[in-house]
Amino acid sequence: MVIAFSIMLPFLAAALIPFIYRRFKNIHLGWFVLIVPVALFSILATYIPRIANGEVFIKTFEWIPSFGINITTYLDGLSMIFSLLITGVGSLVILYSIFYLSTKESLHHFYCYLLLFMGAMLGVVFSDNLMVLYVFWELTSVSSFLLIAFWHHRKASRAGARKAMTITVSGGVAMLAGFLMLYVASGTFSIREIIANLDVVQSSVYFVPAMCLVLLGAFTKSAQFPFHIWLPDAMEAPTPVSAYLHSATMVKAGIYLVARTTPIFGGHEVWFWAVSGVGLLTLFWGSFNAVRQYDLKALLAYSTISQLGLIMSLFGLGSAALHFGYSTQSVIYTQATFAALFHLINHSTFKGALFMMVGIVDHEVGTRDIRRLGGLMSLMPFTFTIAVIGSASMAGLPPFNGFLSKEMFFTATLKITQLDIFSLDSIGLLFPIIAWVASVFTFIYCVIIVMRTFFGKIQPDRLEKPPHEAPFGMLISPFVLVAFVIGIFIFPNVLGHYILSPAMASIYPMFPSAEELTPHISAWHGFNTELIMTFGVIVVGVFLYRTLKKWRPVYQLIPQSFTLNAIYERVINSSEDVSGRVTNRYMNGNLTYYFVYIYVFFVTLLAGYMIYADVFSWNPSKDSVIEPYELVLVFVMIAAAIAIIFAKQRITVVLLNGVLGYSVAFFFVVFRAPDLALTQLVVESVTTALFLLSFKYLPKLKNEYISKSWRFAKVTISIAVGATVTLIGLAVMNYDRFEPISKFFEDSYDLAGGKNIVNTILGDFRAFDTMLEVVVLFIAGLGVYTLIKLKAKKGDADVESK
Amino acid sequence: MKVNDVILKSVVRGVVFIVFTLGMYLFFAGHNAPGGGFIGGLVLGSGIVLLYLTYDIETVHKGMPFDFKKVAAIGVLLATGSAIASVFFDVPFLTQTDGYYNLPLIGEKHLSTVTIFEAGVALTVVGTLVTIILNISEDE
Numbered sequence: 001m002v003i004a005f006s007i008m009l010p011f012l013a014a015a016l017i018p019f020i021y022r023r024f025k026n027i028h029l030g031w032f033v034l035i036v037p038v039a040l041f042s043i044l045a046t047y048i049p050r051i052a053n054g055e056v057f058i059k060t061f062e063w064i065p066s067f068g069i070n071i072t073t074y075l076d077g078l079s080m081i082f083s084l085l086i087t088g089v090g091s092l093v094i095l096y097s098i099f100y101l102s103t104k105e106s107l108h109h110f111y112c113y114l115l116l117f118m119g120a121m122l123g124v125v126f127s128d129n130l131m132v133l134y135v136f137w138e139l140t141s142v143s144s145f146l147l148i149a150f151w152h153h154r155k156a157s158r159a160g161a162r163k164a165m166t167i168t169v170s171g172g173v174a175m176l177a178g179f180l181m182l183y184v185a186s187g188t189f190s191i192r193e194i195i196a197n198l199d200v201v202q203s204s205v206y207f208v209p210a211m212c213l214v215l216l217g218a219f220t221k222s223a224q225f226p227f228h229i230w231l232p233d234a235m236e237a238p239t240p241v242s243a244y245l246h247s248a249t250m251v252k253a254g255i256y257l258v259a260r261t262t263p264i265f266g267g268h269e270v271w272f273w274a275v276s277g278v279g280l281l282t283l284f285w286g287s288f289n290a291v292r293q294y295d296l297k298a299l300l301a302y303s304t305i306s307q308l309g310l311i312m313s314l315f316g317l318g319s320a321a322l323h324f325g326y327s328t329q330s331v332i333y334t335q336a337t338f339a340a341l342f343h344l345i346n347h348s349t350f351k352g353a354l355f356m357m358v359g360i361v362d363h364e365v366g367t368r369d370i371r372r373l374g375g376l377m378s379l380m381p382f383t384f385t386i387a388v389i390g391s392a393s394m395a396g397l398p399p400f401n402g403f404l405s406k407e408m409f410f411t412a413t414l415k416i417t418q419l420d421i422f423s424l425d426s427i428g429l430l431f432p433i434i435a436w437v438a439s440v441f442t443f444i445y446c447v448i449i450v451m452r453t454f455f456g457k458i459q460p461d462r463l464e465k466p467p468h469e470a471p472f473g474m475l476i477s478p479f480v481l482v483a484f485v486i487g488i489f490i491f492p493n494v495l496g497h498y499i500l501s502p503a504m505a506s507i508y509p510m511f512p513s514a515e516e517l518t519p520h521i522s523a524w525h526g527f528n529t530e531l532i533m534t535f536g537v538i539v540v541g542v543f544l545y546r547t548l549k550k551w552r553p554v555y556q557l558i559p560q561s562f563t564l565n566a567i568y569e570r571v572i573n574s575s576e577d578v579s580g581r582v583t584n585r586y587m588n589g590n591l592t593y594y595f596v597y598i599y600v601f602f603v604t605l606l607a608g609y610m611i612y613a614d615v616f617s618w619n620p621s622k623d624s625v626i627e628p629y630e631l632v633l634v635f636v637m638i639a640a641a642i643a644i645i646f647a648k649q650r651i652t653v654v655l656l657n658g659v660l661g662y663s664v665a666f667f668f669v670v671f672r673a674p675d676l677a678l679t680q681l682v683v684e685s686v687t688t689a690l691f692l693l694s695f696k697y698l699p700k701l702k703n704e705y706i707s708k709s710w711r712f713a714k715v716t717i718s719i720a721v722g723a724t725v726t727l728i729g730l731a732v733m734n735y736d737r738f739e740p741i742s743k744f745f746e747d748s749y750d751l752a753g754g755k756n757i758v759n760t761i762l763g764d765f766r767a768f769d770t771m772l773e774v775v776v777l778f779i780a781g782l783g784v785y786t787l788i789k790l791k792a793k794k795g796d797a798d799v800e801s802k
Numbered sequence: 803m804k805v806n807d808v809i810l811k812s813v814v815r816g817v818v819f820i821v822f823t824l825g826m827y828l829f830f831a832g833h834n835a836p837g838g839g840f841i842g843g844l845v846l847g848s849g850i851v852l853l854y855l856t857y858d859i860e861t862v863h864k865g866m867p868f869d870f871k872k873v874a875a876i877g878v879l880l881a882t883g884s885a886i887a888s889v890f891f892d893v894p895f896l897t898q899t900d901g902y903y904n905l906p907l908i909g910e911k912h913l914s915t916v917t918i919f920e921a922g923v924a925l926t927v928v929g930t931l932v933t934i935i936l937n938i939s940e941d942e
Contacts (some may be wrong), residue, residue: 062894071889224935456816674836682844686931689851693939753900753914754833762838763916767896771881771919774926778878781930788937 003126004059004074006040006083010119014112021108025077028515029107030098033115037090040122044083048503051080052498054505058128058192068189072128077502081341082256084499085348086249090118092477095238096356099473100363110150114244117143121249125256128178130189134172137217137253140169144250145596148237160233163568167230168220175257181210182264195263195509202268211265214257215274222254222308225282229564232301233314239359242297246304255308255344258315260508262337269421275799276316280434282309287441291548292555296358296368296453299445300351303394306438307347310409317412317431318507323421326511332415334517337507342521346393346488353481354390354449357383360474360601361453366464370448375458379467388480393485395446395541396439396534401488403534404521410435410530436533443541443728444548452547492521531623596714599721607724611729618730630670635662650701651692658688675758807856816854821849829924830917839920843927850928851935859936870936874929881922884915 013036020032047057057075064070075083085183094114101107120143123136142165149161179189185204186194194201201207218224223231233250235242245251258275265271286306293299317336323329360383361376362368377384388401396406413435417428460466488495496518504517511517525531542550586597610616640659647653661684668677706714745765748757762770828833829842853862900914 061889061892063889065894284803427846509868554894675838675841678841679844682841683846686844686848686851686935689855690935690938693935697938752916753896753912754916756832756834756836756838758836759832759838759920762840763833763920764898766896767916767919770923771885771896774923775878777930778874778926780931781874782871784934784939 002043003057003075004061004071007073007119007122007126010036010115010122014115014119017108017112018114028098029111030094030101030102034091034094036099036115037087037094037118041084041087041091042099044080044087047075047080048498051077054502056506058441063132068129068183068187069131069385070129070190071132072190073126074192075126077504078256078259078506078507079125079500079501081345081499081503082252082467083122085252085345086118086121086125088114089244089348089352089481090248092352092480093240093244095244096359096477097238099471100240100359101238110147110238113143113146113150114241117147117245117250121253121494124253128191128543130191133191134176134179137175137221138169138172140250140253141165141172144168144217144234144245147241147245148234150238150241151236154236155654156233157236158229160236164230164234166572169229171217171220171227174213174220178210178213178215178217181206183212185210191260191264198264202265202627203643207265208268210617211271212270212274214261214265215271218254218257219278220254221257221779222251222283222312223305223313224254224278224309225285225305226564227285228282228305231305231566232298235295235297235301239297239355239362242300243355243359246301247356251308252344253346255311255315258312259337259340259503259507262315263509266319267324269326272316272320272323274316275319276313276431279309279311279313279316280431282306283313284309284434284441287438287445290445291441291448292552293445296361296373296449297355299370299449300354300358303442303445304351306442307343307394308350310435310438311340311344311347313431313435314343314409314412319415319423320416320419331511331516333412333419334504334508335408335519336412336416336509338496338500338504338519339405339412341503342406342408342492342496343402345495345499346405346485349481349484349488350390350393350400350402353386353478353485354394356474356478356481357386358391360470360478362749363474364465364470365467367462370452372459372462373453375454376467376790377454378470379458380454382469382475382479386438386475386482387450387454389444389482389485390478395443396537397522399489400485401492402485404489404492404523406439407525408521408531410533414529425677426629432533436537439533439537440541440544443537444545447541447545489523492523504782549582594713596717599717602718603720603724605610606728607720610724610727613737615735615737616727616731617734619734627670630667633663633666633670648701650698651695653701654688654691654695655693658684661688675756724793810856814852816837818849818853820872821845821852825849832920833912833914833916839923840927842920843924844931847928847931850932854932854936854939860920870929872929874926876931877922877925877927877929880925881919884918884922888915898918 013033017033021029024032057073059073061071061073077769088278093580094111097110097114101110117140120136120139124133124140127133127136145161145165148164149157151157152161182194182201183189185206186197186201188194188197220227231246237245262271283306285395286302286304290302290306295304314336318334321333321337323778324330338602344741358368361373361380364383365373365376393402410432413431416431419428447732458467466734501515501518505511508517549791586593637660640656640663644653644656644660661680665677665680665684668674668680745757745761748760748765749755752760754760754764825842825845828837828845829839830837832838833840850862850866853866867907885896889895891897898914898916898919900916901911902910903911
């Protein structure tokens with residue numbers, strides 16, 4: 001219950017924001033919002049000891065039980081890590097944003113989006129049901145879109161938001177297809193149940209396609225190569241958002257998905273190569289490109305990409321352990337997964353601190369361009385401290401937590417070469433080499449961050465504001481994170497035991513004890529290959545940093561038109577072009593054409609099916625007697641319908657149409673359908689009134705010249721539609737291919753407590769339709785309202801004739 | 803356009819009450835007899851439209867100072883809210899329940915949560931209907 005509540009709380013808070021915002025104008029809105037993640041973090045923290053004891057908390061709320069879609073909240077070690085990051089870093093980010101964003105910004109929007117995002121992320125990590133997970137997953141895409149486009153008056157913000165949305169949502173849709181395949185293979189949407197029935201899933205033909213599609217979702221979300229291009233552009237968001245979305249949460253959703261589905265897919269060759277290969281490639285490409293950046297935030301963006309690649313590759317390496325099942329041999333490889341989880345936490349701490357540091361520099365100096373920065377050390381000593389600790393940890397230097405997880409990463413890449421599956425004994429050598437090269441670049445850009453910002457000569461004339469230290473409030477959050485960076489280095493095994501160990505148990509459910517999966521982390525692990533590799537990184541890194549000017553032209557070797565961004569632009573532009581042309585062709589603003597499309601489709605589909613299935617039949621034996629007054633009604637209707645065709649004035653048409661509608665209502669009365677008759681009468685009255693009201697806007701009926709063939713086509717279509725409807729009406733009586741569903745509704749009184757079947761269908765049996773229809777109606781109403789209001793502003797009434 | 807429409811105004815004054823009463827009756831009768839949220843809402847809405855047609859907007863607005871966009875929004879919230887509310891009672895989304903209760907003054911009555919849902923439907927219909935008609939007509 002508590003877990004479900006913690007998903008709900010951010011949404012509830014988001015709904016309350018408009019009221020709080022109006023009520024307390026003088027207090028920064030962030031202070032109220034801060035309560036939410038702090039409260040959630042405290043609640044979740046109380047669960048840590050019980051989770052560490054191997055307990056899991058499951059609670060199911062039925063949503064659509066008939067389809068197996070239920071909201072199952074699930075708290076185990078893995079979701080614990082992520083939820084702590086979401087709420088913990090979330091608290092710090094909100095605290096930081098209070099000082100970063102002035103009250104002049106539209107804070108109510110900002111915090112509303114942020115809370116939506118937080119709730120969606122918690123939903124992702126707490127959902128056991130794949131469909132529910134997908135819903136929350138896309139909600140993170142939507143809310144991050146809103147956050148990235150927060151400064152929507154800037155073109156780059158909008159473009160960045162759209163890019164992030166396009167890429168992550170396409171991946172999300174692929175993932176949905178993968179989930180559906182998993183459902184077909186296993187018969188359940190529940191992740192736990194799929195893991196319990198692994199043999200069935202793994203023998204299914206859908207297994208590998210589902211795996212690839214799910215991976216697409218994970219890769220796009222976690223900005224893996226070649227989908228990483230959205231992440232640097234997403235840096236147009238305000239810095240607190242960047243710190244939150246791009247260090248701690250959204251990009252880690254993909255990592256979460258990979259970790260969560262490792263028990264399902266892990267151990268398969270495709271999974272191993274896709275996850276670890278793409279991860280390593282991303283690691284290298286991200287770190288390589290980070291070095292060329294001049295914007296500090298862009299540099300951090302690429303560094304995030306590369307670090308995500310590192311974590312991803314570690315999960316890939318760790319999944320090899322599942323290939324063997326439980327054995328002493330496989331336990332060695334689980335340590336890669338352990339390192340992944342460890343680095344995940346470390347990355348959130350140091351990257352969060354670094355983003356906040358960049359935010360401070362940007363805020364206090366007015367630029368993030370390293371060509372204009374320099375010499376800030378003496379002016380901003382606290383910010384400098386944060387930068388040094390964060391960067392050193394990211395570069396993997398002691399005594400910071402990044403060192404520990406990076407050494408474990410080296411260990412994992414070295415160990416994997418000893419494995420004799422998936423032809424790792426030969427190609428496997430690439431792993432440690434790529435890892436080492438990427439680490440060198442990581443080291444270089446970490447040096448760049450510190451040296452170019454804080455050392456060298458200050459250039460006051462190139463800065464927009466006179467530099468000075470940030471206010472105390474802005475420094476709290478990065479200092480807390482930095483404290484974690486050091487604290488985790490000193491006491492890594494506390495984290496290992498309480499947080500990482502239960503998560504290992506949920507990634508490797510078939511392993512009997514989590515203790516066995518939890519290695520002892522030590523800062524001094526002997527004088528071994530890993531340490532030599534680290535020394536090498538430092539030496540080569542320093543050398544390359546010194547000679548950076550000489551080899552920088554390497555980056556110009558890739559021609560502009562072949563970069564991934566250029567390809568993306570081209571695809572987007574050409575698809576916009578094509579769709580624009582296609583749409584303009586058929587949406588030409590002429591109602592007649594729209595009716596033609598609808599009716600042609602209608603006739604081909606329905607009449608086509610009826611002919612194909614050969615169900616046209618007319619059996620008058622079941623018909624009841626036709627009363628004389630029914631005949632009168634029929635003739636009235638026919639006369640009105642024919643009269644419409646020859647009517648010269650619009651008002652005549654409207655009234656004749658009313659005659660038709662009322663006659664139909666009479667028929668409903670005659671056939672004892674009082675509900676329908678009532679509805680028809682009222683609707684007919686209202687639409688006729690509406691018609692007459694909007695009458696003055698409509699132009700006079702014109703006697704336009706219409707070509708003979710077009711006239712003929714129209715007549716043919718009309719007759720075809722009429723004939724189809726008539727024939728369907730006649731055939732329906734004898735149609736017996738399907739069981740009629742009316743049987744089910746006959747006991748409406750027992751099932752729904754209502755004697756009126758029509759209403760029990762609307763309100764009980766098919767209430768979901770009704771609910772959505774109400775929403776549609778409302779949106780349509782708003783649409784009409786805005787259309788008319790907007791039109792009135794322009795003073796443009798002549799719409800139809802255009 | 804000033805037309806002396808005394809007859810219309812006097813007739814409407816009486817008719818509107820009958821229309822509103824009918825609308826309310828249809829709304830509550832819904833579950834067992836013809837009626838329900840949609841029809842009830844439509845009838846109420848057309849009653850309001852009738853008022854607007856007969857009297858000018860300011861006069862009606864004095865008597866019914868509602869923003870009908872908000873009425874529609876409240877309706878949507880009520881319908882979706884009553885659907886979500888069932889989750890908190892540990893039953894699937896959109897589950898409705900009913901029962902017989904002895905109420906003071908009016909005796910034993912059949913009450914159903916579907917009424918809340920239907921009220922949402924009715925309010926949305928009224929709100930949307932009047933919003934659309936008002937906006938099309940008032941723009942002069």
